[in-house]
Amino acid sequence: MILNIVSIVLIALGLFFFAVGTLGILRFPDFYTRVQAAGKCDSLAAVLVLIGIAVYNLGDLSLAAVLVSIKILFIAAFVFISSPTATHAITDAALLIGVKPWTKEKNTP
Amino acid sequence: MKRRLERAGGQQLGDSSIIKTSVRLLVPFVQLFGLYVIVHGHYSPGGGFQGGVALGASFILLALAYDLKTSIRHFSEGANALLANTGALIYTGVAALCAVMGGLFLDYSALDKLIPLGPIEWRSFGIFLVEVGVGLAVMSIMVSLFWDISSGGEMDEGL
Numbered sequence: 249m250i251l252n253i254v255s256i257v258l259i260a261l262g263l264f265f266f267a268v269g270t271l272g273i274l275r276f277p278d279f280y281t282r283v284q285a286a287g288k289c290d291s292l293a294a295v296l297v298l299i300g301i302a303v304y305n306l307g308d309l310s311l312a313a314v315l316v317s318i319k320i321l322f323i324a325a326f327v328f329i330s331s332p333t334a335t336h337a338i339t340d341a342a343l344l345i346g347v348k349p350w351t352k353e354k355n356t357p
Numbered sequence: 358m359k360r361r362l363e364r365a366g367g368q369q370l371g372d373s374s375i376i377k378t379s380v381r382l383l384v385p386f387v388q389l390f391g392l393y394v395i396v397h398g399h400y401s402p403g404g405g406f407q408g409g410v411a412l413g414a415s416f417i418l419l420a421l422a423y424d425l426k427t428s429i430r431h432f433s434e435g436a437n438a439l440l441a442n443t444g445a446l447i448y449t450g451v452a453a454l455c456a457v458m459g460g461l462f463l464d465y466s467a468l469d470k471l472i473p474l475g476p477i478e479w480r481s482f483g484i485f486l487v488e489v490g491v492g493l494a495v496m497s498i499m500v501s502l503f504w505d506i507s508s509g510g511e512m513d514e515g516l
Contacts, residue, residue, distance in 0.1 A: 326386065333379040340373060 251303055258300030265293035278350030279342055287335035291328060298324040380422035387415040395492040399481060405488035409495025416500045425508055428500070434512070437497045444494030451486050463487070 265288065272285025302320040305313055388411075395408030420428035452463045460467025465483025466476035474482065508514055 326383070329379055330383060333376055336375050337373070 251306055255300045255304035258296050258303065262293045262296030262300060265289065265296065269293060279347050280339060280349055283335055283339055283342075287332060290331040290335070294331070295324045295328050298327070376422045380418050384415045384419055387418070388412055391415065391492075391496075395488055396485070398488045399484045405491030406495050408488075409492035410499060412492065412496040413499030413503075416496075417503045420503065420507070425504065425512070425514060429504070429512070432500060434504075437501055440493050441497035441501065444490045444492070444497065447490030448487055448494070451483060451490070455483070 269285045269289030272288070273282050276282045276285055298320055302317040302324070305317045305320065307313070391408045391411035391414075393408075394403035394411060395405055398404035398408065416428050416432050419431060451465075451468075454471075455464045455467045456462045458467040458470050463483075465479045468479050468483060469476045504512060
């Protein structure tokens with residue numbers, strides 16, 4: 249019962265961050281801010297949903313369920329390391345190649 | 358000609374310590390997962406090709422984060438060619454051995470005459486043998502293709 253509530257809260261939080269991140273990808277003005285929104289989706293929201301699934305899977309405490317939950321947590325750790333690295337690599341390459349950040353005043357040089 | 362992109366400290370493109378550290382953390386787990394996919398290929402999703410691609414991708418990741426020389430130092434060209442040919446040999450060898458032992462090509466139950474495990478057990482174990490061969494060949498060919506394409510066939514400097 250408590251596990252169900254915890255997993256529902258975690259998955260709902262993850263879906264909220266996914267929705268907000270998608271909104272950011274669609275509405276933000278330039279490359280860097282969109283990458284930031286996409287990275288937030290990939291790291292925070294995906295990890296929250298995965299942890300929620302892992303908690304939900306613990307409903308019957310058997311050895312097999314615990315092993316599957318540990319595998320899901322490994323996936324979450326993997327995503328949590330690799331997704332920010334990918335975002336960093338993309339942003340770094342864009343900065344080096346000369347993509348200009350967005351500014352509010354169009355006329356300033 | 359290749360365009361050299363430099364940042365303020367004189368570091369070159371792709372020379373980021375964040376990427377290097379996380380790749381150094383991730384590569385062993387990627388390789389372990391590749392072996393898991395190969396070994397569990399006959400009763401869960403996956404198989405020789407997918408596991409071989411995961412194993413090859415770990416070396417490609419190493420070449421992307423560091424440079425081509427580092428990945429060649431960890432996985433030499435001689436070992437690469439040897440493993441590719443060994444994989445193809447395991448595949449065709451097991452298949453032809455089935456034909457030699459009196460079955461059809463890739464009919465593993467014929468290998469029961471060689472080592473008596475029972476034909477049903479052999480049908481499962483033969484797939485495992487063939488998938489190990491496929492995995493080795495796919496891993497080596499993936500890495501070799503990446504080396505050749507990214508360095509223009511010269512093997513001296515990658516992306």
